[in-house]
Amino acid sequence: MRPGKFVTFEGLDGAGKSTQITLLGELLQKRGIVCRITREPGGTRFGERLRELLLDPMQNLNAETETLLMFAARREHLHEVIVPTLDAGTWVLCDRFTDATFAYQSGGSGVEWGKIEALEDWVHGPLQPDLTVYFDLTPETGRARAAAVKTLDRFEQEDKSFHERVRAAYLRRAAASSGRIHVIDAGRPVDAVRSEVERIVLSLA
Secondary structure (H helix, E strand, C coil), X not given: CCCCCEXXXXXXXXXXXXXXXXXXXXXXXXXXXXXXXXXXXXXXHHHHHHHHHHHCCCCCCCHHHHHXXXXXHHHHHHHHHHHHHHHCCCEEEEECCHHHHHHHHHHXXXXXXXXXXXXXXXXXXXXXXXXXXXXXXXXXHHHHHHHHHCCCCCCCCCCHHHHHHHHHHHHHHHHHCCCCEEEEECCCCHHHHHHHHHHHHHCCC
């Protein structure tokens, strides 16, 4: 057991993760809980450089290569940021973690589920988030929201069936880890979602 809490946010692009993670960080700080917000892929210099490659619409990576790069970035993220921060007693709020690899690389791109389980065990073993909030919404809503505020990246540009498979994989993962993963309806107004996120996460405090 580490003194800090590890909370991850998952969901399709456009689900509101970034907004909610910022709001939660502000609330925790007001309550005297020190936290660090990070993201995947990314979180370190190495991870951010890999993120640029992985999200670049001009890239056409083999799905297994993509998976291995995700875990390479994750291993460095754990080593440099996540584990030391938790050991110091600081909470870590992470925008995506391994659940996203199951969703996007297995569900979306077809990498064998068991291969990702093997990488998960190798890269971080028993270390799992204390709590994961999965923001569930339809691919159509997520794509429309994302397209309204930015240029779509490589994954966001995938077709509807890809995102439907991603959503199905997220829900499969949630069903298998119901004690850790909390599914919330992200199609509601921001304030309604925020209230539910606060209720769930503050139960850890």
